[in-house]
Amino acid sequence: MDLSLIVIVVIVTALAFDFTNGFHDTANAMATSIATGALKPKVAVLIAGVLNVVGAFLSVEVAKTISSGLVDEARISPVVIFAGLVGAILWNLLTWLLGMPSSSSHALFGGLIGATLVAAGAGAVNFGAVLSKVVLPAVISPVLAGVIALVATYLAYRTTSRADDGTVKRGFKIGQIGSASMVALAHGTSDAQKTMGVITLTLITAGVLAPNSGPPFWVILGSGLAIGLGTYLGGWRIIRTLGKRVSEIETPQGFAAEASTTAVILTSSHLGFALSTTQVATGSIFGAGAGRRLAAVRWSVAGQMAIAWILTLPSAAIVGAVAAWAASTGVVGTVIVALVAIAVAAGIYAASRRRPVTADNVNDVDDDAAIRHEPAVPA
Amino acid sequence: MKIDWASLGLVSVVSIAAGVVVVALFSLGLIGLSARVPERVGGPDDGAPTLSPAAGTAVAVVCFAAVVAIVLYGLYIIAF
Numbered sequence: 001m002d003l004s005l006i007v008i009v010v011i012v013t014a015l016a017f018d019f020t021n022g023f024h025d026t027a028n029a030m031a032t033s034i035a036t037g038a039l040k041p042k043v044a045v046l047i048a049g050v051l052n053v054v055g056a057f058l059s060v061e062v063a064k065t066i067s068s069g070l071v072d073e074a075r076i077s078p079v080v081i082f083a084g085l086v087g088a089i090l091w092n093l094l095t096w097l098l099g100m101p102s103s104s105s106h107a108l109f110g111g112l113i114g115a116t117l118v119a120a121g122a123g124a125v126n127f128g129a130v131l132s133k134v135v136l137p138a139v140i141s142p143v144l145a146g147v148i149a150l151v152a153t154y155l156a157y158r159t160t161s162r163a164d165d166g167t168v169k170r171g172f173k174i175g176q177i178g179s180a181s182m183v184a185l186a187h188g189t190s191d192a193q194k195t196m197g198v199i200t201l202t203l204i205t206a207g208v209l210a211p212n213s214g215p216p217f218w219v220i221l222g223s224g225l226a227i228g229l230g231t232y233l234g235g236w237r238i239i240r241t242l243g244k245r246v247s248e249i250e251t252p253q254g255f256a257a258e259a260s261t262t263a264v265i266l267t268s269s270h271l272g273f274a275l276s277t278t279q280v281a282t283g284s285i286f287g288a289g290a291g292r293r294l295a296a297v298r299w300s301v302a303g304q305m306a307i308a309w310i311l312t313l314p315s316a317a318i319v320g321a322v323a324a325w326a327a328s329t330g331v332v333g334t335v336i337v338a339l340v341a342i343a344v345a346a347g348i349y350a351a352s353r354r355r356p357v358t359a360d361n362v363n364d365v366d367d368d369a370a371i372r373h374e375p376a377v378p379a
Numbered sequence: 380m381k382i383d384w385a386s387l388g389l390v391s392v393v394s395i396a397a398g399v400v401v402v403a404l405f406s407l408g409l410i411g412l413s414a415r416v417p418e419r420v421g422g423p424d425d426g427a428p429t430l431s432p433a434a435g436t437a438v439a440v441v442c443f444a445a446v447v448a449i450v451l452y453g454l455y456i457i458a459f
Binding site for chain 2: 058182
């Protein structure tokens with residue numbers, strides 16, 4: 001059984017999504033470590049990238065369903081998966097351009113839901129599951145992580161207030177390297193698995209793999225490397241937002257935030273709740289900011305993020321739906337969708353070059369027009 | 380639609396406990412380590428309970444060992 005064109009296109013698109021997922025989510029693990037200076041920016045993204053690859057190999061949990069039961073997987077074709085991935089990639093790129101830490105998982109789910117709606121009808125989408133598996137956790141998990149980080153930060157400052165200042169600063173700096181690494185590892189495990197699931201399911205529907213088989217080694221390797229490379233390149237725009245624009249983060253806060261993120265993600269994934277790493281990490285950072293001083297948090301940034309989160313699933317769904325409509329007309333339609341997607345991606349990249357954010361200026365928020373009208377709260 | 384409130388509650392309680400306990404233990408460990416530094420920030424009369432360097436080291440070792448154990452358990456959960 002040879003690989004047909006559409007299967008190859010889906011695999012390439014899935015790896016491209018995996019790549020955007022990586023650089024979109026570098027901030028989850030490393031934003032506060034970079035902001036506090038616990039790790040140099042380039043070292044931080046290197047550690048995160050390597051741990052994402054390691055994380056991809058860690059889990060023995062095989063061939064997760066790609067959509068967590070949100071859509072009827074028996075009724076979707078490689079073209080639908082392709083269209084869904086296009087929707088997810090474009091939304092990831094747009095939110096990256098805006099520096100918004102939106103959920104890559106929600107983008108993927110949204111793209112798939114939109115594509116499935118067009119290709120297979122509303123009956124193939126399980127709206128109950130959308131509510132209980134996407135909407136409800138999206139509301140609860142960032143709040144939960146935020147509360148934990150708030151309590152933990154408060155405790156960290158209260159208990160160490162009389163301790164030796166130098167020891168405390170150095171200690172939390174080292175602790176932060178460990179806690180950030182845990183977040184990166186957990187991220188590699190959960191998010192690289194999503195891409196492996198997508199590729200494996202495509203290979204199964206194309207008849208290349210037997211039903212119920214796990215991802216072949218080259219799929220694990222490819223997914224791990226794509227997400228690791230994306231992470232290493234670093235989504236500096238989002239790192240800046242989470243590390244500097246939410247609040248001035250100090251090392252005890254960074255440690256508390258990452259410990260809370262890790263606790264929530266590991267506990268919930270162990271008990272079968274698929275959470276968005278991004279939303280948990282963002283909630284933690286807000287909680288950690290508020291734990292030191294409520295007024296030290298720029299709540300207007302929280303408002304912008306909430307809007308981006310609400311828009312993520314429907315926006316990716318609309319792009320996915322349009323892509324599915326065009327791609328299902330045949331090979332020409334699929335090629336057109338691919339070309340348009342590449343053109344839009346190139347356009348977004350070109351737009352990002354006009355005001356580049358790199359490892360060198362990531363902590364330097366003064367040149368960021370977005371906050372020029374919003375004076376920093378005195379620390 | 381069925382929402383599993385019991386698991387949701389369990390997730391909340393366990394993650395609150397784990398997150399807060401790790402940070403609290405780490406902070407306590409740092410307090411222990413601070414006792415090894417001769418000059419206190421507030422001087423000897425700042426009213427804080429004094430800890431001998433030996434006791435401080437012991438507290439630090441116990442706390443950091445507990446943190447490491449929790450982290451290892453976390454790694455075990457990721458991998459299996």
